[in-house]
Amino acid sequence: QVQLVQSGSELKQPGASVKVSCKASGYTFNSMSLVWVRQAPGQGLQCMGWINTNTGDPVYAQGFTGRFVFSLDTSVSTAYLQINSLKAEDTAVYYCAREIKHLDYWGQGTQVTVSS
Amino acid sequence: QSALTQPASVSGSPGQSITISCTGSTSDIGRYNYVSWYQQHPGNAPKLIIYEVTYRPSAISNRFSGSKSGNTASLTISGLQAEDEADYYCSSFTSTTSTAIFGGGTKVTVL
Numbered sequence: 001q002v003q004l005v006q007s008g009s010e011l012k013q014p015g016a017s018v019k020v021s022c023k024a025s026g027y028t029f030n031s032m033s034l035v036w037v038r039q040a041p042g043q044g045l046q047c048m049g050w051i052n053t054n055t056g057d058p059v060y061a062q063g064f065t066g067r068f069v070f071s072l073d074t075s076v077s078t079a080y081l082q083i084n085s086l087k088a089e090d091t092a093v094y095y096c097a098r099e100i101k102h103l104d105y106w107g108q109g110t111q112v113t114v115s116s
Numbered sequence: 117q118s119a120l121t122q123p124a125s126v127s128g129s130p131g132q133s134i135t136i137s138c139t140g141s142t143s144d145i146g147r148y149n150y151v152s153w154y155q156q157h158p159g160n161a162p163k164l165i166i167y168e169v170t171y172r173p174s175a176i177s178n179r180f181s182g183s184k185s186g187n188t189a190s191l192t193i194s195g196l197q198a199e200d201e202a203d204y205y206c207s208s209f210t211s212t213t214s215t216a217i218f219g220g221g222t223k224v225t226v227l
Contacts, residue, residue, distance in 0.1 A: 009165050035215075037162075044119070044203075044221040045154070045156075047217060047218060049213060049215050050216075059215055060213075062212075062213055066189065100167060100168075100169060100216055101145050101150045101168075102152040102207075103150075103154070103162075103164060103207070103210055103216070104164050107161065108161055109161050
């Protein structure tokens with residue numbers, strides 16, 4: 001069965017970096033895009049963008065350029081989200097999901113907390 | 117880019133039907149049939165319940181149905197049940213950024 005398993009919670013100081021992983025299984029990894037979604041505390045869902053798992057090309061949504069980096073390691077069917085120069089407002093749950101046109105499978109979410 | 121527009125809350129009694137609207141623009145809902153709906157219970161990841169405007173994943177109850185007219189999509193939940201109490205989000209692919217855009221979410225309360 002299709003599964004997306006994300007890495008565990010992170011507590012980081014402002015200015016640090018964090019790298020969240022999303023390991024896919026149960027399907028051909030490079031057949032569907034991987035999407036990153038942010039949910040701030042008590043807020044709705046925001047699409048951060050997606051990565052083409054065939055070419056490795058990322059597409060970033062407005063507001064998620066510069067500090068945010070999507071990458072892949074196809075050898076282990078894993079996608080990564082790196083956030084640099086963390087700010088308090090980056091505190092959120094980050095989800096990976098499969099396929100940009102309709103997010104049919106989701107990871108369990110990774111809580112990232114930015115606090116001094 | 118602006119989020120799609122949903123009502124903040126909708127409520128209904130058990131057994132009733134409710135409809136949630138989702139208004140976008142000619143760059144997203146009006147342009148593509150890639151409209152999807154997600155159900156999210158507190159503390160859980162969102163779950164896909166409708167995709168490509170009207171299609172349901174196999175495990176989703178047929179009490180959930182979707183439609184679209186112009187720049188507005190709708191989700192109808194018929195035979196409302198206590199377990200339907202959750203947040204619901206619409207989404208569409210958008211040509212503005214070639215990514216997805218979400219609505220602000222609608223809290224469904226079963227009275």
